[in-house]
Amino acid sequence: MAIVENRLKAWIKRRFEPSNTLKLGHKNIFILPNIAGIWLLLCLLILFVLGTNYQNNPILLLCFFLLSFVIYIIHSGFNNLNGLSIKLLPVSNIYVNQELLLRFEITSAISNSNASASAKGNHLNAVIDKKVYRLKRESKNSNIWILALKPEQRGRYSLPLIQLRSEYPFGLIKAWSYFRADLSYLVYPNPIASNWQLELKEVNETGDTEIESTSPTLGERNFDGIKPYLPGAPLSNVAWKQVAKQPDSPLLLKSFESPVTVPVSLSFDSVPAQIAETAISQLTSACLELHDDSRPFGLDLSRGSHISSHINVGSGTEHLKLCLEALATCK
Template sequence: MRKFIHSRWQRWVNRRIPRSDVQLLTQRNLFILPTAAGVVFGMLLLIMLITGINYQNSLIYLVTFLLGAVFVGAMHQTHRNLSGLELTLVQAGEGFAGDEILFRLRAAAGKDDAVAISLSGDDVSVRVGHVPSHQSVDVAFPVPSAFRGYLRPDQIRIETRFPFGLLKAWSWMRPHSAAVVFPRPLAAPEVISAVDDADEAASSRSPEGNDHAEIRPWREGDMSQRVMWKRFVRSGQMVVADWEADKGSPHWLDFNAFPGADHELRLSYLSWLVLERGKNGARFGLNLPGQVIEPDTGPAHVTRCLRALAIWGEEKPRDAFAEPHGTRSASDPAGRSAATSGVRS
């Protein structure tokens, strides 16, 4: 019953607060309730009112109505703290699995000051503080990650209890954009890539005239330089030549160079190798099933390769879907069907 009520409540909230990178807080999406202290305060007012009625004491009436007016004024002020506040997702961060990924948000107040604002979610709380009227404050909101892939918090709670802490007003922001979580780097063993540089392959040997080549059917991810195009023209068969003496090129980081390792471990090895090549300023390319990044150097190339490793075989989160700690979960198999369909043995 509890799960049913929670699911109905969650569906209602999701309809009322759709996913967006910009959230304007209005009466439609703001909620307010008494805190525990507010409930005790209200019970105290009720007891005082009953006592005043019983003894017909004007002083008790006066104190009761004064404190009641304070409670009502606090309710309006608490609601006004958030009313008109606009929360914008400026940037969804990037990082490695196991780290906290920073989502950079901007809180802009409307015609009224926003006082004592805080953001929370997934056991993380960030104090924003005071946002003056018609001004903005930038804040970094950390989201814990555990798996590579896309990371998007389901809800970010915006809350205030000012003044007195008798009531709390809150709402949620449900970001649409997702952060990218890179595979956790693990020191890779010494391996040799099976990928040749295109120019070396073209100049050193020809598939049609090599007696030591093994002929096999073409598989997705094979380089076009290995295809025996003359045979394809004659027979229509797409075949590839594998050479026995092929030792690959040192300029390539190859997904298939780690026999026996599962897919996630291979990606962690490649993540470590990408970082090492980036530190040394070496020229390198990345070969993944279904995707090839040509050799290059520089920080932009390193980031591009890390992003490719992070999202390989993953799908962007759907609007109504958000996986905690990343798009992968502990129950996922080592390789998804979408990813394994393109893996070469």
């Protein structure tokens, strides 16, 4: 059985090239009866044998009527998929325990395309690794249909082979095709908050040297003195105690030094967890916290003499994505 499945998968890979779009037609729609359809065909065969053996015209008439009904079902099932254009929209990276939402735009090449595609989409299911998923419409009268998956482990993944299947109109046949997406996505570790980096470590601009530091953390402001009030300055910085002592004197402002921003070097030694997966999750949370504080940070995922990944100090959205990718793919 495994040999047959492997040969079938190899044939599908040769027949369906990886692409984010698929147009259904005669060359890529397959139709077979399901269990109920097989029983119906078996009943037809028995009726035909009985009607022929006993020369019973009413039974033969019923047999031919049911046969024409089966032919109608086959044509309806094919026409339900024929002409559909399916496009996979861009996929966003997610965190562990989040749903991966695959958004498909389904349109029809026949007349009244919006209505036709909307109606046909109601009958589509997705089958992945023998598990059936229901496509859900994004909103009423929308041509966007959503397939929700839930990866359980971090890492970089390619989208699996998706079988798009319909049992329209009476559930007696199954018409299907295959969708091989040319797209990959990342599953980031699940962030776990921790008391990371209890002793801050300064790093130089190249991100090499680590020195223990007791410098103020981001957001702390040192009092610098008193200066005359400037129009437009926030009232929270007004020296109200001086105003209370000398009500007739001009307003004065408290002056502060610029906030101290100390670059941070994150590593497995920066988090309390000893288990690797938990430590990676805690490092993910630390990266998100530092990014939210607009604080520069670096990431070193070295383990002994083997360097898995090292990212120099930086900041910004692209730097965060680079760090999260390193954490997601860390071995």
